[in-house]
Amino acid sequence: MLSKAQIKYIQSLQHKKYRQKSGQFIAEGDKIVPELLSEGVPVQEVYATTSWISAHEQLLNNVRVTAVDEAVLKQISALTTPNQAMALLNIPEPTPAVLKGVVTIALETIQDPGNLGTIIRIADWFGIKQVICSPDCVDAYNPKTIQATMGSIARVRVIESEIIPLLQEVPSYAATLHGTNIVEFKKIEEGIILIGNESRGLSDQVIAACTYRITIPRLGGAESLNAGIAAGIICGRLLI
Amino acid sequence: MLSKAQIKYIQSLQHKKYRQKSGQFIAEGDKIVPELLSEGVPVQEVYATTSWISAHEQLLNNVRVTAVDEAVLKQISALTTPNQAMALLNIPEPTPAVLKGVVTIALETIQDPGNLGTIIRIADWFGIKQVICSPDCVDAYNPKTIQATMGSIARVRVIESEIIPLLQEVPSYAATLHGTNIVEFKKIEEGIILIGNESRGLSDQVIAACTYRITIPRLGGAESLNAGIAAGIICGRLLI
Numbered sequence: 488m489l490s491k492a493q494i495k496y497i498q499s500l501q502h503k504k505y506r507q508k509s510g511q512f513i514a515e516g517d518k519i520v521p522e523l524l525s526e527g528v529p530v531q532e533v534y535a536t537t538s539w540i541s542a543h544e545q546l547l548n549n550v551r552v553t554a555v556d557e558a559v560l561k562q563i564s565a566l567t568t569p570n571q572a573m574a575l576l577n578i579p580e581p582t583p584a585v586l587k588g589v590v591t592i593a594l595e596t597i598q599d600p601g602n603l604g605t606i607i608r609i610a611d612w613f614g615i616k617q618v619i620c621s622p623d624c625v626d627a628y629n630p631k632t633i634q635a636t637m638g639s640i641a642r643v644r645v646i647e648s649e650i651i652p653l654l655q656e657v658p659s660y661a662a663t664l665h666g667t668n669i670v671e672f673k674k675i676e677e678g679i680i681l682i683g684n685e686s687r688g689l690s691d692q693v694i695a696a697c698t699y700r701i702t703i704p705r706l707g708g709a710e711s712l713n714a715g716i717a718a719g720i721i722c723g724r725l726l727i
Numbered sequence: 728m729l730s731k732a733q734i735k736y737i738q739s740l741q742h743k744k745y746r747q748k749s750g751q752f753i754a755e756g757d758k759i760v761p762e763l764l765s766e767g768v769p770v771q772e773v774y775a776t777t778s779w780i781s782a783h784e785q786l787l788n789n790v791r792v793t794a795v796d797e798a799v800l801k802q803i804s805a806l807t808t809p810n811q812a813m814a815l816l817n818i819p820e821p822t823p824a825v826l827k828g829v830v831t832i833a834l835e836t837i838q839d840p841g842n843l844g845t846i847i848r849i850a851d852w853f854g855i856k857q858v859i860c861s862p863d864c865v866d867a868y869n870p871k872t873i874q875a876t877m878g879s880i881a882r883v884r885v886i887e888s889e890i891i892p893l894l895q896e897v898p899s900y901a902a903t904l905h906g907t908n909i910v911e912f913k914k915i916e917e918g919i920i921l922i923g924n925e926s927r928g929l930s931d932q933v934i935a936a937c938t939y940r941i942t943i944p945r946l947g948g949a950e951s952l953n954a955g956i957a958a959g960i961i962c963g964r965l966l967i
Contacts, residue, residue: 526948605953614946642948670967704967706854708766708882713845716959719952723960727910727944 489534489559497534497563497575503626506578512628514640515564515573521546522638523574534563535572543572565630578628584619584646586656588677590726593619593650593659595693596684597714600625604635605715606682611639613726619646619653619679651696653679659697660725661689662717666700669724680725682718729774729799737774737803737815743866746818752868754880755804755813761786762878763814774803775812783812805870818868824859824886826896828917830966833859833890833899835933836924837954840865844875845955846922851879853966859886859893859919891936893919899937900965901929902957906940909964920965922958 489497499505500513511531514523517539523530524546532551535543540552560569584591592610597603603625610618620627627645636643658678681697683689694700703712703720712720729737739745740753751771754763757779763770764786772791775783780792800809824831832850837843843865850858860867867885876883898918921937923929934940943952943960952960 605956608949609952609956611947611949612943612945612952614948616947637949637951639949668967669963703852703963705852706966707851707856708854709848709851709877709879711877712849712852712959713955715953716845716849716955719956719959720963723909723943723963726946727908 489553489555489563494559494562497573501565501630503629506626506628510578512576512578512633513565513573513630514576514633515566515630516570516634517572519633519636519638519640520572520574523576523641524550526641528576528641530574530576532575533572534560534575536560539571566634579644582644582646584617584648584653586653586679590615590675590677591617591619591679592718593621593653593679593681594624595621595650595681595689596687597624597682598685599714600629600631601635602685602713602715603627604632604637606718607632607636607643607645608639609715609719609722611636611643613722615643615722617644617646619648619650621650622647650681650693654693654696654698658699660699660701660721661694661697662721663688663694663700663702664711666702668704669701669721670704672699672701672725674727675725680718680721682714682721685714729793729795729803734799734802737813741805741870743869746866746868750818752816752818752873753805753813753870754816754873755806755870756810756874757812759873759876759878759880760812760814763816763881764790766881768816768881770814770816772815773812774800774815776800779811806874819884822884822886824857824888824893826893826919830855830915830917831857831859831919832958833861833893833919833921834864835861835890835921835929836927837864837922838925839954840869840871841875842925842953842955843867844872846958847872847876847883847885848879849955849959849962851876851883853962855883855962857884857886859888859890861890862887890921890933894936898939900939900941900961901934901937902961903928903934903940903942904951906942908944909941909961910944912939912941912965914967915965920958920961922954922961925954
């Protein structure tokens with residue numbers, strides 16, 4: 488059973504202000520919660536239906552679990568169709584980015600939580616271990632972002648940092664509409680791939696500070712590509 | 728002014744049943760409506776605020792326009808935050824797919840309207856003129872699909888067709904998790920790129936009938952990629 492105060496607390500974590508205050512966030516979903524548990528991510532508490540709990544017993548050793556019914560899950564869920572399980576986690580302590588010898592994705596002013604989550608999932612697919620977000624990106628612990636990562640938040644570190652100071656250390660590849668055709672680049676082993684805001688792209692300052700400006704050639708009529716799609720296509724050319 | 732019956736009619740087009748019955752659909756948005764008009768797509772009627780109408784006068788020659796206030800737009804919009812303009816269009820007459828000499832994307836059982844719209848936008852970016860949808864795909868004239876195409880629905884034909892009969896004509900490339908690494912394929916000028924359902928992928932029958940099975944190599948932990956992202960990465964390898 489959850490008390491009214493606990494329900495109120497979990498609901499409050501839908502808002503960035505309360506996540507920052509408490510240092511905690513919620514991940515929900517029948518796919519994400521087991522993934523967090525099996526990856527050994529320190530989960531503070533699981534709220535789930537009794538049937539979900541019995542089906543996942545082997546994952547719940549040493550985890551605090553509270554059984555809730557579907558009515559309560561509906562109350563504490565950020566989704567219109569709530570799942571069978573939710574997890575309460577601590578927002579990881581900030582760590583500095585490690586850039587040498589690895590490929591990193593850095594995002595400037597990404598505003599859509601779904602795009603951020605999708606890019607974290609792409610990073611995870613391609614073995615990228617960290618995604619850097621400029622301070623004005625949407626919050627990575629937003630329920631919609633967590634949902635869109637499909638569990639990849641368990642394996643990819645999200646680091647909030649100003650972008651420009653990082654560009655001194657390793658080669659950087661700015662996604663722009665007027666750069667060098669991406670087919671002219673070979674597979675890279677080190678560097679920062681930069682993706683900008685959904686409508687404005689990267690800022691002029693970031694573009695100017697990057698080593699390379701790269702462009703996905705446009706063969707048809709669409710004015711632009713979604714930021715997540717652009718990130719995927721670039722990773723599909725530079726990382727494999 | 729719109730009559731109550733007109734408002735009810737436009738609202739009904741949010742549902743596939745009424746779109747099929749009437750043969751009409753709605754596209755809304757400050758970006759999509761001008762794009763449809765400037766591409767010369769036959770728009771049956773535009774519903775927009777007076778300020779939007781004066782700002783887009785040059786596009787509205789020979790187009791039936793009804794000025795509506797924001798309260799009415801809110802009533803007839805399928806979006807939580809309605810736009811300044813909506814367009815009423817006829818669903819194009821079905822035409823057979825033309826496969827020789829061109830690249831086509833074919834989708835089997837895509838269920839998410841946002842994914843379908845995103846894939847239509849990717850097709851448009853890469854100059855693909857038609858997207859084939861199996862009969863059990865989400866409806867392409869769903870408001871969320873139209874929204875996600877960001878105007879590309881004006882340039883890409885969506886053709887509903889069974890997939891397997893099409894695979895005799897040209898080479899076909901099935902996106903699967905256990906095929907040949909996509910880096911081993913060169914740029915193609917003709918063929919069908921096949922993307923399957925969000926959770927199950929392509930059916931065994933379709934995979935068996937395809938010429939090639941292609942796989943985006945997985946270097947990290949994510950179990951899968953979003954269908955739209957996979958389509959983007961494959962186009963980014965096979966078309967440029």
